[in-house]
Amino acid sequence: MKGGTKTLFRFGWAGKGVCRRAVTEAPIDALSLAAIEGVHPDTLYLAMGGAIGPGTVATLHDTIRAVISTQDARRVAATDANRAGYCFAERLTEIASEAGMADWRD
Numbered sequence: 001m002k003g004g005t006k007t008l009f010r011f012g013w014a015g016k017g018v019c020r021r022a023v024t025e026a027p028i029d030a031l032s033l034a035a036i037e038g039v040h041p042d043t044l045y046l047a048m049g050g051a052i053g054p055g056t057v058a059t060l061h062d063t064i065r066a067v068i069s070t071q072d073a074r075r076v077a078a079t080d081a082n083r084a085g086y087c088f089a090e091r092l093t094e095i096a097s098e099a100g101m102a103d104w105r106d
Contacts, residue, residue, distance in 0.1 A: 007055045008063075009047035018044050021067050022076040023060070023092055025085065033078050042072075052091055060092075064099035075101060 009027040011034060012018070020043040024030045030045040037043075044063060048056055067073045077092045079085035 008059045009049060011045040012039070012043055013041065018042055019067060019072040020074050020076065021046060021063055022078055023048065024078045025080060025088055029078060048088065052088070057095055060095050061099040064096055064101050073101065
């Protein structure tokens with residue numbers, strides 16, 4: 001839709017007890033990761049839908065702030081093993097750092 005707002009695909013519970021945020025490039029990747037792992041109840045599975053726009057960044061910041069308030073906070077970037085995937089993973093690291101989650105714990 002032209003003029004629409006891009007945000008994130010979300011799967012999993014986003015409430016109390018969620019301490020892990022797994023971000024993928026596409027929704028099918030997020031669902032596949034959840035299926036492979038057996039759907040962790042402490043994980044919010046997210047997908048960027050192929051691009052990172054301002055709405056995506058704002059939503060990622062919100063989810064990071066919610067997760068880092070827990071003691072066992074950790075994040076996962078599950079991106080493709082190609083140039084675009086590496087760029088997404090690098091940008092996700094920057095976004096996490098901006099939101100106050102600078103280190104990887106997984």
